[in-house]
Amino acid sequence: MRARPAPGLGLVLAPLIPLLLAPAGCASSVCSKVQADRAAFTRRAATPGPHLALAVPYATLSQSVQRSLAGMPQVRLPLPDLGPVDLGSLAVAIRSVAFRPAPAGSVGARVTVALTSQGKPVTALELDAVIAPRLDPREGSVRLRLGAADLREVRPSLPPAERKRFAEFLLSIVPGAARALVGREQVEALAETFLRELVGGRWPQIRDNLLQGTDDLVDVEIDLGDVPLTKIELKSGAADLELWAHAALPAAALSSGTARPAGSDARLVGLRMSGGVAAALANRAIASGQIPERYNRDGAPDPRGELVAGVDWRAGERPLKVHAWSTEGTCARLTFGGTPKVGARGGELAVDVADGTLEEVTGALRVRAAVWFSGLGRQTFTISESVADAIEFEILGVDYRARVVAAAVSPAELEFSLALAEAPQPATPRR
Known part of the structure; x- marks a missing residue:
């Protein structure tokens, strides 16, 4: 004979049923929200530019051409x-x-x-x-x-x-x-x-x-490096040849003005870069495997880490943003913000983010903000430096390479001063 439940037991358990089901339902809702946010981030469309501005002193170009006139x-x-x-x-x-x-x-x-x-x-x-x-x-x-x-x-x-x-x-x-x-x-x-x-x-x-x-008195070719571009505009400034480049990246445009960063050495090549370009290039590097995509809760690269990373730049307070999504298990979305301080020391960029802060949290996951900036944040600036270093000049058959000698960060952009030096010629093999 089947045992019947004690009278009134259903009435006792009924109020507890919503509480027992709530965590699963809440987690499902959080996961859907986090997954949608991650998908929207990866599908962001390119925004109108310009995003890069290069200022080349007329005097620098003129001096480089001068050497070819001696043999005329x-x-x-x-x-x-x-x-x-x-x-x-x-x-x-x-x-x-x-x-x-x-x-x-x-x-x-x-x-x-x-x-x-x-x-x-x-x-x-x-x-x-x-x-x-x-x-x-x-x-x-x-x-x-x-x-x-x-x-x-x-x-x-x-x-x-x-x-x-x-x-x-x-x-x-x-x-x-x-x-x-x-x-x-x-x-x-x-x-x-x-x-x-x-x-x-x-x-x-x-x-x-x-x-x-004589074929050419002037033959100058400027290569802006490995940035996907849709348009290049040339302007004649008072003392600089200015190149304004539009990138096929989800990055805010530069503000108007001159291509030369304010207060920079007029004898050097100047480069202004939208902060969004630096972030977008970091995301491209993550997608291609150049920068690790997955991290553990301590912010260390981990192929099995539950957190997937992305980088953004929003003009204003703490402009550099590092996002981390956990879309399975304990679903969560974390956003860190920081103000990078950048300088060129010994030919390399020195990056410091002293105010790294966990700004937004969806879900219940907690991590330490400072560790994320010491890793992924620094790699973002390494990519920015590599773009600046990749700018090349070929002047009447002579190759010149750019080298970062000064750097600065504003709420909306990165600014570099570049020195040009003749590229070393390959050694001639001895016979």
Whole structure:
């Protein structure tokens, strides 16, 4: 005979049933919320830029081009006859190429052609050219070329001060005996006729002789490193060539202004990077296995760790955010915030996050915030430094590498100052 429950037992257990079921139902709700949050984080779409800004001093580019001019040919140019007096000749050579501002989307180049006598400057012609860049976002590169053919369309100019300087030179080389027979006005008229012919009918032949055997006076290629780009804009600043790059990353855009970080050394290359770019690149590295994805509760990398990590950047207080999700078992979502202090020491970035704080918690999991920043937070800045170091220049066939010499962090971005150095050439094997 089946035993029956004691009378009233159902009434005793009934109030306890919601309490017994609540933990499972609550856990299910937390897990769904955490899983949805993790999925939304990984599916974030790219946001409009620009996200990177590079400021290259015109002076740096000009100095790098200068070394190629030493081997260019000179042209001898006879001076005008002054009756029976032979005044000799001048040497004509391209002396310098200086980068300068130009209309939006281009960069200017002033080519100076020097006229010298016995190695001393006499006067100079100026050719102002505009270089249209070749921008290749897919390759992350910008190329500036000014070839001999480009200069054939540019007419030289001679500023009034240079005209006066040339007339004074002619007067100075007229022999003393001839000065009594030749007046100043005659010499000045002779100088003006000579210069008019120089920049007029005689110029094409002089130009072609100067450029004989020359392919490019300017050939600069700038590689912005391994960042997925959708667009590159070139701007001419007052003292810098500026490149503004739009990245295909979920990162906030840079604020307006100049590409050069405020207060940085104007002699160095300046780089501004949205903090979101640093975070997004760290997440790409996590996805590709370059940075560990799973961590244990102590914040140590662990292939079997229950926490999956991600990095974010939100402008404002404690901008660097490290997220950790546990989507199975004890479901939880944790968000740490911190303010990184960054400096360059001994050629490497030194990162310190003294205010790492556990800011948000979903679920009941607890961990120590400081440990997370000593690991994943630092790796985020290692990636940022590698991007800055990966910027390369090739100037007339010579490779230059960037090196971080100063770094700073603002609430919205990272700022670097870069020094360029000629890349070491591979050793020639001995035979």
